[in-house]
């Protein structure tokens with residue numbers, strides 16, 4: 030599915046989020062902090078935006094953008110050919126990196142797509158250095174407040190319709206709606222981060238509570 034939507038992924042993102050998505054990625058990079066001259070990993074990097082922002086913000090760091098979709102990596106490589114980022118094929122459930130390797134691990138819209146968030150977070154914990162920082166951007170199920178019917182309508186009908194016209198793939202964007210509604214609530218996800226071993230876990234919501242950014246660190 031991710032291979033198929035790769036060519037239209039960026040345009041769809043900008044339209045669907047009304048231009049807000051890059052601001053959230055900048056917040057992710059800010060929370061990940063400065064890797065110094067160490068390694069920073071952006072997992073599920075897709076077309077590479079977070080890895081690219083990281084590299085521009087902290088040029089002394091060494092950046093890896095990793096994903097299991099080769100088409101996504103191809104787009105990333107094309108878009109950021111001028112940047113010194115190592116694009117690597119890897120599966121977040123079985124990371125091909127040694128223990129204690131990274132100063133930070135970031136990931137946008139990964140956990141919603143895996144079967145077992147805890148297992149992936151433990152794997153990320155394993156590859157982080159002690160004191161290393163984790164930052165996760167994802168959609169989060171909206172709360173049942175006065176805005177809920179409008180948000181639900183947008184997710185149920187608006188996003189799949191945009192998917193049909195922009196990405197020619199209504200099914201992929203219906204999947205986004207389904208996987209968002211069925212995903213952990215922000216507080217539940219924070220608890221899973223703690224269970225995986227992270228400390229200082231906290232989160233912030235954006236876009237009427239439909240986007241969550243969680244962060245934490247591996248104990249020194």
Ligand SMILES: C[S@@+](CC[C@H](N)C(=O)[O-])C[C@H]1O[C@@H](n2cnc3c(N)ncnc32)[C@H](O)[C@@H]1O
Pocket residue numbers: 031032054072073074075076077078079095096097098101119120121122136137138139142143
């Ligand atoms: C919605 S895209 C997000 C891309 C990017 N992080 C962003 O901010 O736009 C989700 C990405 O996660 C990748 N992905 C999903 N499951 C994965 C896994 N188990 N290992 C590696 N990448 C995965 C997909 O290939 C896809 O590129």
